[in-house]
Amino acid sequence: MSDKNINNPRIQSLELSAVHIPLPTESTTNSNDKPIDWGTSNDYPFFILSLYSRSPIHANIINQKAVHIWGDGLLNVSDKKPFRKKVNSDDTFELFINKLILSNLIYSAFAVEINFNMDGTPASYIHVPIERIGLSKQKDKIFYYGGENRDKVTYTYERYNPSVIYPDNKSKIFYYEGYIPSTSQVYPSPDYFQLIKTILTDIEISNFNFNQISNHFSPSTVLSLFKGEVDEDVAKKAESDILGAFTGTSGKKVLIDWNNPDAQPISITPLTSGDWADAYITLSEDVASKIYKGHGITSPALFGDKTEGQLSASSELENAYEIWNNSYLRVKRTELESALSDLFNDKIFFQNKPLFSASLSDDVKKSVLTINEFRAEIGMKPLPDGDRLIGEQSAPAVPEANSFSNHSTCQHFSKELTDEDFEAIQALGDDENAYEIVEGDKFQAQLRFDDEADIAQWILDKEISGLSSADLRKKIKDDLGIEITTAGLKKLISDMGKSGIIQQEVKDGKFIIKNPTPNKKVEAEQREIMTMFKYSLREDVQGEVLLDTSRPFCVKLIQSGKLYSRDSIEQMSAIYGYSIMKNSGGHWNNGYETLNHCRHYFKALSVIKKK
Numbered sequence: 001m002s003d004k005n006i007n008n009p010r011i012q013s014l015e016l017s018a019v020h021i022p023l024p025t026e027s028t029t030n031s032n033d034k035p036i037d038w039g040t041s042n043d044y045p046f047f048i049l050s051l052y053s054r055s056p057i058h059a060n061i062i063n064q065k066a067v068h069i070w071g072d073g074l075l076n077v078s079d080k081k082p083f084r085k086k087v088n089s090d091d092t093f094e095l096f097i098n099k100l101i102l103s104n105l106i107y108s109a110f111a112v113e114i115n116f117n118m119d120g121t122p123a124s125y126i127h128v129p130i131e132r133i134g135l136s137k138q139k140d141k142i143f144y145y146g147g148e149n150r151d152k153v154t155y156t157y158e159r160y161n162p163s164v165i166y167p168d169n170k171s172k173i174f175y176y177e178g179y180i181p182s183t184s185q186v187y188p189s190p191d192y193f194q195l196i197k198t199i200l201t202d203i204e205i206s207n208f209n210f211n212q213i214s215n216h217f218s219p220s221t222v223l224s225l226f227k228g229e230v231d232e233d234v235a236k237k238a239e240s241d242i243l244g245a246f247t248g249t250s251g252k253k254v255l256i257d258w259n260n261p262d263a264q265p266i267s268i269t270p271l272t273s274g275d276w277a278d279a280y281i282t283l284s285e286d287v288a289s290k291i292y293k294g295h296g297i298t299s300p301a302l303f304g305d306k307t308e309g310q311l312s313a314s315s316e317l318e319n320a321y322e323i324w325n326n327s328y329l330r331v332k333r334t335e336l337e338s339a340l341s342d343l344f345n346d347k348i349f350f351q352n353k354p355l356f357s358a359s360l361s362d363d364v365k366k367s368v369l370t371i372n373e374f375r376a377e378i379g380m381k382p383l384p385d386g387d388r389l390i391g392e393q394s395a396p397a398v399p400e401a402n403s404f405s406n407h408s409t410c411q412h413f414s415k416e417l418t419d420e421d422f423e424a425i426q427a428l429g430d431d432e433n434a435y436e437i438v439e440g441d442k443f444q445a446q447l448r449f450d451d452e453a454d455i456a457q458w459i460l461d462k463e464i465s466g467l468s469s470a471d472l473r474k475k476i477k478d479d480l481g482i483e484i485t486t487a488g489l490k491k492l493i494s495d496m497g498k499s500g501i502i503q504q505e506v507k508d509g510k511f512i513i514k515n516p517t518p519n520k521k522v523e524a525e526q527r528e529i530m531t532m533f534k535y536s537l538r539e540d541v542q543g544e545v546l547l548d549t550s551r552p553f554c555v556k557l558i559q560s561g562k563l564y565s566r567d568s569i570e571q572m573s574a575i576y577g578y579s580i581m582k583n584s585g586g587h588w589n590n591g592y593e594t595l596n597h598c599r600h601y602f603k604a605l606s607v608i609k610k611k
Contacts, residue, residue: 021196022047026186035134035143035153036186042150045107045131048190052106055202057288058192061295064303066101069333069350070094074340077347082574085344086566087125097340099127104336106130108188109177111142112343113157116172117530118457120165125343128173135175135186142173162342169457176339195294198287205284296328325352422556425572429562435532435607452492452531452606454480459493459502464513472511495606530609532563533602535584541599554585554600569602 024044027037038044052059074083074097087096103110111128134143134150139159146154160172182189192199292300299320333350341347372386455476464472469486477483484492493511497504503514535557537545546555564572572580585598 021200024182024184024187024189026184029137032136032138032141034136036137038134038150038187042134044187045150048107049131051196051199051203054206055199056206057202057291058199060303061291061297062102062105065105065295065332066098068329068353069101069336070098071353072351074348075351077349083344083346083348084570084574085125086570089124091127096125096127100340101336103127103130104176104178106190108180108190109175110339111176112174114160114172114174115454116166116169118169118460120167120169123454133173133175137186139175139186142175162345169461174343176343178335192294195291198290198294201283202287202291205287296324298324298327421576422553424575426560428568428571429560429564430532432534432561432563434610435563436610437605437607455482455484455489455492456496459496459513462513464511466510466512468510530607532565532605532607533569534563534605535600536603538599538601547599550599551585554598557585558600563605563607564602
């Protein structure tokens, strides 16, 4: 290859592309029956979510805000007791609320699918990601995008109004959004909208640092080869060889230049990458400061991000927390408390959690605190014998072995439940005479808790004809995500038929299920199969239901003649400070060993409310 004239060198220019930041544009339409696009390609919520997933500072602030908002949990306004609710079969109440808080912090909105019992009351609550929904022009219809992208609507929901009782039992979506001034007409704007460019800068700083580590021989160096203009294929081959040898974390650090004696050597010009690194450090500090300030954080140390010169003394942190609490936290909590109260139709509020708790040594606690004072500090209920110092000796918790009588005794050794304990929960539960037990009530043991009610409702909503039990089981699994045995399904359908809820018959091994006749339809709509619990003698325990040694609490609970819902039992547990579903009245010695539950338990029954 001969050298060409280098007086006419080929100058290669690089065109730097402009950075495109997605905008929350909204499509225009006169129709209220289709969703408004959110963003140019209807993908703006994915962009907002990517800020959370890619910016470490932004994500930490969002997560820490959620922790502070939750505080010590939710309480009822009426009695200041912990508020709990069984929301669905997969989420704990705490996890469900955390999802809603995070959604509100990321999007300034959250959405919940509500499924209903036959009487129109909510049966379950399921969080719906904001990036999966679209809104109609009037915001009264919610569209669910089921595909990977926001391009195909698979479900359409009516927006839930807490003040309305819905007779159709169709699932609705509760949608809440906070108010942030913006040009958007339909969709919300996050309260950190003005920070988006700064958050993107934080992301690019992380990318720069990663690339600096990964590419030691980077574009910060100019390599000049004085060989004249070369063919395109030769240039590409040379570029490939050089990049393969000298870039990356394992690239070589020595460059060998083979030249003729009179030839001009290779010229290597550094582009002061060290200056760039220093600039990025300064920029990183500035970006972090702006993100914290934009989020309303008075001191990053409150969120575990302490840098030199920032607050450190506990008194200064308390002052910073008080400022942030008054300027942001209380406002955000009030906003969410209002939304959650509407969602659950119950007035609730977040209990504040102090920034610091008193730190006393165990020896000091034993000498200055009573048991109930210490339990109050950690949010636990007082004990009847808890008004004594922690260090004082108490009576033996467990009697001597020879003190047990010859017959089984029912005694809670750590706490003796009394008549007063029963008085605290006597308002809970319903008269068992108001319900009819579904024949063959034990079929629910083959199912998860409350799943039989979901399956029964599904059967009522369908016109089933010519389907085998295998076909029905598959459809139930596909639609509800519930697995049921063939025996369990047949028993459920049989019980529903005997109760007059459906008309059913089997022909050639296939089910034909119809809704009730018109004169029974109204009755059936009012008769929902539900699971209630009756305090009863355990099936593996011999003897009378009540003994002379049975504690007063167990006597009154059994003689009350009531059935209890799962929510009522969970309220009992909150009142007594332990799981009464698991441990019932307390410990019990059966004559051989001491068990951590009573002779009694809450027996599950499938029931229908009488007319």
